[in-house]
Amino acid sequence: MKRRDFIGSGLALAAAWPMRGLAEALKDLGDLPAKTLAGGDVMLRGSSVEALSASMRGDLLLPGGTGYDAARRVWNGMFDKRPALIARCTGAADVIEAVNFARAHQLLTAVRGGGHSFSGKSTCDGGILIDTAPMQGCRVDAEAKRAYLEAGSLLGQLDRETQVFGLATTAGTVSHTGAAGLTLGGGTGRLGRRFGLACDNVVSFDIVTADGRFLHVTESEHPDLYWGLRGGGGNFGVVTAFEYRLHPVDPVVLAGDITWPLVQARDAMRFYVEQALAAPDELNLGGALVTSPDGTGVFNIEVCWSGDHAQGEEAIKALRAFGKPLKDTVGPMKYVALQSAGDGGTPWGLNYYAKNGFLSSIDEAGIDLILDVAKSANGRFFLLLDSMGGAYSRVAQNATAYANRDAALWLGLIGGWKDPAESDERLAAMRAGWKRLEPITAGFYNNLAGEASSAALRANFGGNFDRLVALKAKYDPLNLFRLNANIPVKA
Ligand SMILES: Cc1cc2nc3c(=O)[nH]c(=O)nc-3n(C[C@H](O)[C@H](O)[C@H](O)COP(=O)(O)OP(=O)(O)OC[C@H]3O[C@@H](n4cnc5c(N)ncnc54)[C@H](O)[C@@H]3O)c2cc1C
Incomplete structure (x- = not known):
């Protein structure tokens, strides 16, 4: 040799x-x-x-x-x-x-x-x-319309394995996000207005509770836990597998971006709010307001129509005809491609910070405020909007632990940066921006909350809070699972 x-x-x-x-x-x-x-x-x-x-x-x-x-x-x-x-x-x-x-x-x-x-x-x-990251795998029973997912799997795996059968369930908008954290805290996504939250589609959970017991949890087995795991986050144990209900979804959706320059943003946002509030369930409209230090910027609407294409063309006609967009890329595209199109914009390892809140609508003053905060960002953060309502809101507030059912819109403030030396200045700017925006919101999405006091968490779970506390005392009296949107053992 x-x-x-x-x-x-x-x-x-x-x-x-x-x-x-x-x-x-x-x-x-x-x-x-x-x-x-x-x-x-x-x-x-x-x-x-x-x-x-x-x-x-x-x-x-x-x-x-x-x-x-x-x-x-x-x-x-x-x-x-x-x-x-x-x-x-x-x-x-x-x-x-x-x-x-x-x-x-x-x-x-x-x-x-x-x-x-x-x-x-x-x-x-x-x-x-x-x-649980090594626990990867997704098996689909296409006839029964079920996906069996191991807890460490990422959303891309769930989407890919289900779409090959022309099926899907609600999953988030970035394919390298974990299914476990997303589902346990709710789970919004481009199909959510049709099928509800990811957690609304869970038929069973396998979980190891704080006492080391393995439980199979369904509507009829440990029903109290079945209620709490749909929105109560990681408070009750380590979930090892999820069984999701699937729905027929054409692997080709009508999707893309319509982008207006900042000078048209006020009118385009007003129109966005009107359209999002009246949209059919098949239509998801995600807004983004991005500004640069030089004072330029854009308002972008990401369209995703997941129903019949001819009906979709009709439903988005007014949106495409509005004002003078800089670009319009809406057309047929694969749902799995859309679901990973934003992956590169949210890479691992950058420093990130986010705040968010729900809204029932946005009036003229609200639009002016959002624009003003976006202009003050100087490239340090951007603002996102999303349409809620639809199937999210057709589930009663006390039917699952997830409580923010009546929201029509969602507003998020997000920043990502490389150099840790910028962190203090960026965090100060984002906290100041959110301080101005928070009063127009009511409640927030736990899964995208950067930091939340226990009082804010309690208010956010609303009428479901006391039931969650009782569940926590029953399944995790030691509060072993406390690194989460933590439910206390005693009210
Ligand atoms: C780039 C990006 C895009 C996102 N897009 C969306 C979106 O479109 N829709 C949406 O709803 N959310 C979205 N989110 C938020 C997302 O839901 C949360 O960040 C979620 O916590 C991610 O799940 P994870 O498993 O990757 O998290 P992890 O960081 O692994 O876990 C978060 C928490 O979940 C709990 N947890 C995780 N695994 C288990 C388990 N096996 N058993 C019990 N508890 C567990 C723990 O409490 C843990 O602290 C996004 C987040 C990012 C970073």
Whole structure:
């Protein structure tokens, strides 16, 4: 064998070998320092960490070990946290072991699906991260119109596997978002006005609760939990699989962007509000107001019509004829292509911040205010609008934990930037902008909330809050699952 080949094969072998596995990492660390639920310090015995590792099929990663740094990354670069342990779960059996370990040691516990939490709740410093990301897979029963999704799967997988059968359910607008966090907190998307929230379409959940029990949850099995998991977020356990109801959806939708220059934005926004409030369920209209430091900017409407194309052409005729758009790209396109068209604009690792709220309508003064805030952004953030109503609102407010059923529109303020040195200035500008906008909103979407006080959270769940508290006391009295839109154990 030539020397070059030998080195080559040696490197390949080394790369395939866990170079710094658990044993080495523990040898350096001895007992493992960690954080408790109460915020205190604890030393975990090396032997008990080894026992957890031995009980899992997936990897248990420790600081300094191979794969640890990659596994601790989350989508929002603002959160650079170092869990004491990362349990890379490969199935419900690993999740049960990790939950039992976390509870037994009263460890600060984070749960991760796709890692897209805006507020960085799916990681922690010094605790255990129960990572469901290795749990990937989607099986579709086209006849029964059901999708069975493993909890670590991303939305792109759900869309792709269902659309091949001409089926779909509501999923979010960026395909690298995790299905778990999105669904448990609600789940809005381009099909939501037709089929309701992603969580409205869940027929069953498999979950490991805080006491380490595995439960299959449906309308008739553990119905209280079935109610709470549809909008109550990660408060009640680690979901390991979802069963979604699917609907026939033509793989080609009528979609694209209509864009007006900033000088026409006031009129175009007024027209947008009129159209969004009156739109048929098949029509989703997403607005975006983007301004640059040089004072230029655009108001963009992303159109998605998911019904019959001829009816769609008719439904969007007035919108296309409005004013003098800079561009109009609306035409037939694949739904899965539309669902990933925004992926590049929201890459992993940038610093992100967001605020949002729901509205019943927007009057003239509201439009002026939104425009004024957008003009003050100087390129540091942009504003988004989305149409709600439709099937979102046809579910009673107390039918699921998700409470914001009567909203007609949604307003979001979002910024993303690379250089951490800009963070203070950007955050100040975004908080100031939102302070002006918040009074025209009522309630907010938990899944896109950057930060929310417990009083705001309580008000946001409205009449559902007390029932959620009772459920939390029943299924997670220790508040093991607290890194989320947290429901307290006592009111
Ligand atoms: C680029 C981008 C686009 C988005 N677009 C939309 C959209 O169109 N519609 C929409 O509704 N939302 C949207 N969101 C918000 C999204 O719903 C939330 O960020 C959601 O938390 C993402 O889920 P995840 O699994 O990736 O999150 P993670 O960060 O992994 O988890 C967030 C939280 O969910 C809980 N959780 C995660 N996995 C589990 C599990 N297996 N069991 C129990 N609890 C769990 C935990 O409490 C965790 O803290 C978007 C977010 C981003 C970043």
